[in-house]
Amino acid sequence: MPDKNVQKDVLNVVKKKTGKSVTDKDIYKLASGVKPATMQSDAQLKQLIKQVSSLVKVPVSDQTMNELIQAIKSSKMNPGNMEQLMKMIMKK
Numbered sequence: 001m002p003d004k005n006v007q008k009d010v011l012n013v014v015k016k017k018t019g020k021s022v023t024d025k026d027i028y029k030l031a032s033g034v035k036p037a038t039m040q041s042d043a044q045l046k047q048l049i050k051q052v053s054s055l056v057k058v059p060v061s062d063q064t065m066n067e068l069i070q071a072i073k074s075s076k077m078n079p080g081n082m083e084q085l086m087k088m089i090m091k092k
Helices: 004-018 024-031 036-040 042-056 062-074 082-091
Strands: none
């Protein structure tokens, strides 16, 4: 089970950035479908971004989606490290 402080931090970042509350169950449901290969597939990344966008009810333009895909694919982060991914997202 992930660290409770990390969970709380992630949910607070989502709420701060979007003004929307998301539960840890929402995040777990979404994250359960993410595999390391997801991070390298444009189609799978687009689907993931659309799911996140829908979850927080914030639209994402095609340009922003393409920028996110390129940033994720070009990063040297370990796809299994969600904490590292959240740090990357917080910088945006």
